[in-house]
Amino acid sequence: MTPRITDSHCHLDFPDFEGERAEIVARAAEMGVARMVTICTKLRQAPEVRAIAEAHAPVFWAAGTHPMSAASEPMARVEELEALAEHPKMVGIGETGLDYHYTADSAEVQQESLRLHIEAARRTGLPLIIHARDADEDMARILTEEHRAGAYGCVMHCFSSSAALAEAALGLGFYLSMSGIAAFPKSGALREIFAAAPRDRILVETDSPYLAPPPHRGKRNEPGYTAHTARKGAEALGLDYAEFAALTESNFERLFAKAAAWKPE
Structure with a gap:
C-alpha cells in the first residue's frame, strides 16, 4: 500500500484549479496524499475556500491575510x-x-497584521501558518516576543529561509514545512537545515499551484506532488519513504489536532 501523507499547505481556490478540483483530490489520493489543507489568503474569500473543504472530505482549510495583501485588504x-x-x-x-x-514598503502594516493573527491563534488554539520572505530578523523577533507574551503553535510554511530563522523557530517549538523548493537540485543547504531539525518538527506541503518539485518543476503544482517532495525529504533524513511518511503524518496530527480529530458526519 502507498504510505499516507498530508499536503499541509495548498491553494485549491486559485483559478489554476477551476473545474478540476474533484479530479485533483482523486489524483492526490492515488499518490497517497490522503488529506490537504487549502489556505485562504484574503479573508473576503473565506466563503469560497470553506465551500471547497465542505465539498471534499479530504480537504481542510485555514484563513488569514497574506502579508503581501496586508496593505491592500481590510485589517484582519x-x-x-x-x-x-x-x-x-x-x-x-x-x-x-x-x-x-x-512589499517591504508595507512592513509596519504586515507586522500589525501578523500580531493580530498570533492573538487569534492563541485564542483559538489553532496553529499559526507563517509565510516568511526576506524578513528573517523581524520575523524571529516578533515570533519570539509574542511567544513570551503567550504560547501558540506555529508552522513555518514553505520554509526556505536562513538556518538562523530555522533555529529561532525550532527553539520556540515550531515546525518547518518542506515544499518543492527542498527538492530542487541546488537546494542542498536547505535540505541540510531539515536534516538537522528535530524529526518531530517536520511537515510536507506543495504550496500548489506554485513550486512544483521535480519531475514537474516549472509546471502547475498540485497536492499529489507532495509525494515527490516527501521522497526527497526521506532521502535527506536518511529514512525510507514509509518511515518519513509516518513521521510527517504524526507531526501533522500533533500540530493540526483539529484535523486529526475530525470525523465526517
Whole structure:
C-alpha cells in the first residue's frame, strides 16, 4: 500500500484549479496524499475556500491575510478569525507573516497584521501558518516576543529561509514545512537545515499551484506532488519513504489536532 501523507499547505481556490478540483483530490489520493489543507489568503474569500473543504472530505482549510495583501485588504480582526475558526474543518490561522521581497514598503502594516493573527491563534488554539520572505530578523523577533507574551503553535510554511530563522523557530517549538523548493537540485543547504531539525518538527506541503518539485518543476503544482517532495525529504533524513511518511503524518496530527480529530458526519 502507498504510505499516507498530508499536503499541509495548498491553494485549491486559485483559478489554476477551476473545474478540476474533484479530479485533483482523486489524483492526490492515488499518490497517497490522503488529506490537504487549502489556505485562504484574503479573508473576503473565506466563503469560497470553506465551500471547497465542505465539498471534499479530504480537504481542510485555514484563513488569514497574506502579508503581501496586508496593505491592500481590510485589517484582519481577531474576532473575525475566531468566528471563522468555529467551522469544524477550519484548522489553522493564516497564512500570515512578513514578506519584504516585493512589499517591504508595507512592513509596519504586515507586522500589525501578523500580531493580530498570533492573538487569534492563541485564542483559538489553532496553529499559526507563517509565510516568511526576506524578513528573517523581524520575523524571529516578533515570533519570539509574542511567544513570551503567550504560547501558540506555529508552522513555518514553505520554509526556505536562513538556518538562523530555522533555529529561532525550532527553539520556540515550531515546525518547518518542506515544499518543492527542498527538492530542487541546488537546494542542498536547505535540505541540510531539515536534516538537522528535530524529526518531530517536520511537515510536507506543495504550496500548489506554485513550486512544483521535480519531475514537474516549472509546471502547475498540485497536492499529489507532495509525494515527490516527501521522497526527497526521506532521502535527506536518511529514512525510507514509509518511515518519513509516518513521521510527517504524526507531526501533522500533533500540530493540526483539529484535523486529526475530525470525523465526517
